[in-house]
Amino acid sequence: MKKRSAAQEERLPLEKEVVQLHINGQTHALRLEPNRLLLEALREDLRLTGTKCGCDDSSCGACTVLVNGQPQMSCLMLAASYQDAEIITIEGVADGSELDPLQRGFMVEGGAQCGFCTPGMILTAKYLLASNPSPTDQEMSDALSGNLCRCTGYTQIFTSVRKAIELMREREPHEVRS
């Protein structure tokens, strides 16, 4: 085995700091080490395991969360750097027991097969529909292009998002729709 440099071997005397995270409308005070990633804080410290880890080179998007409404990858985020942000994870998408139209869309149209990309995919789609309620196929494709799925070929994910749009429109009062 290669010998590591002293700097690598030596563990710094790290103080855990109290970090306040605003997640799904709740504030959590956690004692975290400075190198703690948001992904780890969510999964391990808060047991919010809906956020997934699929790769180690930040290419797959399974760890997507919404940061102030915008999808970002929690595997790249130092938790303590996001104390001012409103973070939404997949656990915060449903309104109590009422599922979000996107969640229902993914269920009825087979948008979730193995389900591992689903949380990230739904959160990214949520941002898309918030900023563009009737996207074209190309716009949808662009918006979801950072979330890899290995099961659906994306076809059923598109159908699921379309279904969600339909469900959202049904939910709206008719006068607002026109």
Place this chain on the structure above:
Amino acid sequence: MGTTLTTESPIGARVPMIDSEGKVTGKGLYTDDLALPGTLVGKILHSPHAHARIVAIDTSEAVRLPGVKAVATGRETPVKYGILPIGHDETIFATDKVRYVGDNVAAVAAETAEIAEQALRLIRVDYEILPAWFDPEKSMQADENLIHAEKPHNIEKDYHHHFGDVEKGFGEADYIREDRFVCAEVTHAALEPHSTLAQYDAEAGEITVWSSTQVPYYLMLTLASTLQMPQEKVRVIKPLVGGGFGGKSEVIPLELAAAVLARKAGQPVKITYTREEVFYAHRGRPFQIVELKTGVTRDGRLTAVQARIIQDGGAYCSYGVVTILYSGQLLNAMYEIPNVKFDGYRVLTNKPACGAMRGHGTVNTRFGFEQQLNRIASVLGIDPVEIRRRNLLKAPCITVNGLRVLSYGLPECIDKVRERSGWHEKYGKRPYGKGIGIAGSHYVSGAANSIVRSDMPHSTVNLTVDGDGIVTIFTGASEIGQGSDTLHVQVVAAELGIELDRVKIVAADTARTPIDIGSYSSRVTFMAGNAAMAAARHAKNQILAAAARKMATSPENLVIEGGRVMCSDDRRLAMSFADAARLALNGDGELHATGSYRPPAEAQGGKFKGAGVGPSPAYSYCAQTAEVTVDPETGQVTVDRLIAAHDCGKAINPICVEGQVIGSVWMGLGQAVQEEMTWRNGRLMNPGLLEYRSASTLESPLIEPIIVESNDPEGPFGAKEAGEGSLAATIPAVSHAIYDAVGVWIDTLPITPEKILKAIEEKKVSEARS
């Protein structure tokens, strides 16, 4: 979410998958989401050398590191294992040699990941480096430095089959083509990295293992054999699995490593692979050379096919013997081929082991065969649709190599895609740069012969009915995202004539569920589906008998529909299913029924060496058209449209069938144009999802599935497989479309822009010359 369907049969209904709510809310638990108090982090030490003898391992420093609770090496667990009874060539950790970069040398369980990593760095291994083999064609000439001493010339297994008489067949041919196809190695890349959590109860001497596996039963068997524990002391539970595609269809090193560490530490241990480790665990589709010689008559009828196939299997057997057999055996059962000769070589090299991947063994051979058929059609001036029609099987039939084909939807699949694509208006008629192509493929609905040598059923399903008329299914079948659990519920509800939400399921827990050999080779719908149906039928018979007694009629006069037991002559004579169930309890608290499935003897194939692989109770069929745009200046291909007609016998759940077909086609497209494991001197150059390029939305066309239902006489409600058979056709269909667009055939995978460009240039040069 209501899934109640009171009037319609649940067969053919677009039922949302019963576990989908957990997946869309994030509440569903995968293995890495589980936590037990005091769980340690396990990490594996991997070999940095492709081929080396282990001279010594010193773990003393690692053991002394504070926070380290267990260190394990190969010495303690030397029992060999492997998924095939004839391929037991792996140990949990290397005992004498390492055979690829990434091979497993030792493991550590520690309080934190950081400590575990640090401990790995403290393990000192002395290696004596050996010459390594990377090229299968060179490796199969090896006389020394063998990868496994007991495998001469590094050949894991070779088969030489001859059915009919190919020399006679070539003699009858008016045209003979010989081509060589080379297919790059690809991998499953399921989005969930493998993960295992193990807990050992020292007092009871019992171990419980939660793992992301497609094969809980095989894992239980292997844990028992390698840990030398009685089977009844080993329990395997499969939580949600984030994709398999074959990559979790055998025992993967981390599963055993976690168990060994948990037993040693006396504390729960979890190992979750890094993405790089997933690539070393691999078991994907091998690099394959396909040399094909095919003879046809003037009018395009196949007279003989001869194949020489070499697969680069990597350092261990894995499923290799099955893979090489599939690659030859399933040349048949698609078209009528009277004479077939096959020489197959599964070769060992110093790279991670290849194994089963979606379309197992058939994909690369099918690419070669369909491509060659399209080339033949083009030379003979026969329409590619027509040449396929002229070579259809006359099903029901038994092929020259003993494969029994009953239902055969290929003709309809071909018709459907021809029609939907507008084939005759397009083929050969699009402007330069635009093209359409066609190809077919097929796959088994489970293997007729189990890989564990035993006469037991391949699937057993138990169910209970309680006094409230609630039915609980117990099945060992593994839901891996394909819809296994939902299928069971639909089949049982349909057979019992009750609402879906009366049916619950307990699955894939070896302590609670009966034996099912797993989710691989597309066997669940057919085999577990049949077992579930049989169990439900047995329960139904008991319930109808009890109801008949009460209603003073005979059971034959009764039906159950919409949750009510009714007299078929007089539907007013009825009672609720729950009431009828209660009558059937006979004072017991529950009614029990068991059903099982074992393939019929007629489906089990011939008697020759290797005949066991290939036979299946039923085959799925698929035809596909691909439409592409090729930029002749850059070689870049845009896939505009993919239509896939798949004969699944009967679509028990069309959402799942469509999802499987689309997913297969999409994965085939990835292999066709962009996926490839690249190697330099035994080192994988792209062990991550950034460089192993699984397609994003932007290269993924919307795929149009067409369900064809041939109603298999032995399938549950006529159903057969849907999850793999469509993959293989995509590759030759896309390749054919590229030919139609720019006039070049690419015989190596993946079909990169650079290869297309080079072929176009060469074509220009040769045309200028002539």
Place this chain on the structure above:
Amino acid sequence: MPLPFFNVLRPRTTETALEALERHGADAQVIAGGTDLVPSIKQGLFSPRVLIDLKGLRELDFIRFDPGRGLEIGALTTISALAASPVLAVQFPVLHEAAKTVASPLLRNMGTLGGNLCLDTRCLYYNQSSFWRGSLGGCIKKDGTVCHVAPGSDMCWAVFSGDTAPALIALDARVNLVSPRGQREVPLADLYLNDGLTRLNKMADEIVTVVRVPAASADWRGTYRKLRIRQSIDYPLAGVAVTMRKDSDGACLEARIALTAVNPAPRRVSAADQLAGQKYAAELVEEVAREAIRTAKPLKTSASTMEYRRHMIRVFVRRALTDLWQNGR
């Protein structure tokens, strides 16, 4: 995969950031979006003891355009903000197009302009885990002495793989660097060294703060062409940024071409100068496209071959020039 241990400082102003850099010297590294640095730290390519997180420097998150002063973009501006900017879309289309192709939407929401300009150079032998690199004994860029793509070479051939830099170079952008010693402004092209190892003409304690595009570059037609296998997520395998200013008759007044992902640095193609004052001619375009290949010297550092990457540079230059010259004003 957890990160190794380090401390994090979160300055709120450029001034305090510089103080921190000065205090921690070689132990420190700056981080903004983290999209390049965090995966690299996971791979053991960097082992900082202190990270200085610049995300708090809100003063450096802006896009300002003034017809007199030109375009100014703060280094902390996200790539998404560039891609969404109407000013860029209308007046600096080359930068707008380039920004839209960076990585993926998720990564664009995090990555910053400063980070994209200062991207580490990339190579298949370098961007690998510690285990992987260790099994090979490292490379000239990290922990070793040999360049595996050019054995015998004494320089590192890892390629610069940013998308916004060539676009900005084709806009004649300048970049402002500040350090505890003061500030300086240099042409962006001069920020880079054509060596994969040293790569940036920047001191360790300097921070890129602002990018300035001269007013004279506004309203140039421009386009960015990117070669990749996967149309999202991927770094470029080759990239071409082209800008052009035309007169009312459609003659080229000035044109600029910059390449990326084919050298250790983004490079200007000087042959573009010969287009000044010329009417469109296919042969002329072809000649410049051919010349561009001479600037591109890729080795086998990424998934594609050097031959194909060079070929694509030529096709991209030809197509981009033709498009800009023949279409639109």
